[in-house]
Amino acid sequence: MPAPTLLARDVTKSFPDRDGAGSTPVLRGVSLAVHPGELVSIVGPSGSGKSTLLHCLSGLEAPTSGSVEIVGTPLTGISAAALAKLRREHVGFVFQSYNLISSLTAWDNVALPARLARRRVRAEEVDRALAHVGLGDRAHHKPAALSGGQQQRVAIARALAVERDVVFADEPTGALDTAAGAQVLALLREAASGRRAVVMVTHDLEAAATADRVLVLRDGTIHAELVAAGAAQVLDAVTRAAAQV
Numbered sequence: 155m156p157a158p159t160l161l162a163r164d165v166t167k168s169f170p171d172r173d174g175a176g177s178t179p180v181l182r183g184v185s186l187a188v189h190p191g192e193l194v195s196i197v198g199p200s201g202s203g204k205s206t207l208l209h210c211l212s213g214l215e216a217p218t219s220g221s222v223e224i225v226g227t228p229l230t231g232i233s234a235a236a237l238a239k240l241r242r243e244h245v246g247f248v249f250q251s252y253n254l255i256s257s258l259t260a261w262d263n264v265a266l267p268a269r270l271a272r273r274r275v276r277a278e279e280v281d282r283a284l285a286h287v288g289l290g291d292r293a294h295h296k297p298a299a300l301s302g303g304q305q306q307r308v309a310i311a312r313a314l315a316v317e318r319d320v321v322f323a324d325e326p327t328g329a330l331d332t333a334a335g336a337q338v339l340a341l342l343r344e345a346a347s348g349r350r351a352v353v354m355v356t357h358d359l360e361a362a363a364t365a366d367r368v369l370v371l372r373d374g375t376i377h378a379e380l381v382a383a384g385a386a387q388v389l390d391a392v393t394r395a396a397a398q399v
């Protein structure tokens with residue numbers, strides 16, 4: 155088996171309490187490995203720590219303890235500049251709320267990561283990324299002139315325009331109707347190929363079941379792991395996790 159794209163060992167995360175006197179653990183020791191080409195989904199009850207886990211795995215937030223490596227490079231114990239570089243070069247993130255820049259066209263939003271990395275923007279790559287998500291004819295629209303599903307597809311084009319090793323998506327279909335959600339899901343499914351892996355958090359159990367592996371999070375730990383599961387199996391595992399049996 156090739157080296158993992160993403161490797162987490164015993165990741166914990168605690169947030170300080172409001173009074174500053176103590177802290178509340180949210181992640182209580184999560185270990186996982188994701189390999190090239192894999193699509194992994196993470197499900198679990200609200201508040202179980204899914205978003206926090208995704209933030210720690212992608213370097214958006216630092217874990218309290220434990221380690222995360224992306225393509226063999228640790229995210230912890232490196233400088234902020236080195237972390238930013240690693241994230242720019244290897245990591246994509248798709249948010250539930252799209253996070254597009256409203257003053258920029260779809261084209262400029264997709265070109266933004268390359269510009270931020272001070273890399274030459276290859277117009278044909280941006281064109282290809284937009285065409286790939288079916289938005290070749292919307293390149294010069296600003297986000298406000300696009301539907302939710304179209305905006306999310308721009309966000310996916312942005313995450314995929316540069317070759318990334320791992321793309322994280324937090325509830326990427328959460329704000330979309332069924333048809334638009336299915337399109338976004340198909341794009342993420344397809345994105346998980348070659349050396350690229352995709353890790354997706356979702357409440358949609360049908361969506362989760364399309365993954366190669368489903369991790370069920372409960373109370374900050376991985377409660378169950380399902381391989382090539384159907385929606386019914388995922389529902390059963392999530393129900394068990396929620397019922398704390």
Ligand SMILES: Nc1ncnc2c1ncn2[C@@H]1O[C@H](COP(=O)(O)OP(=O)(O)OP(=O)(O)O)[C@@H](O)[C@H]1O
Binds near residue numbers: 180198201
């Ligand atoms: N920055 C923060 N400061 C303090 N507590 C936080 C912070 N971020 C998250 N939490 C707490 O951590 C717990 C897990 O939150 P998280 O957002 O990871 O859950 P989730 O599984 O993504 O839930 P949902 O399905 O509702 O999105 C919650 O109790 C939340 O209040």
Ligand SMILES: [Mg+2]
Binds near residue numbers: 204205206
């Ligand atoms: Mg969340």
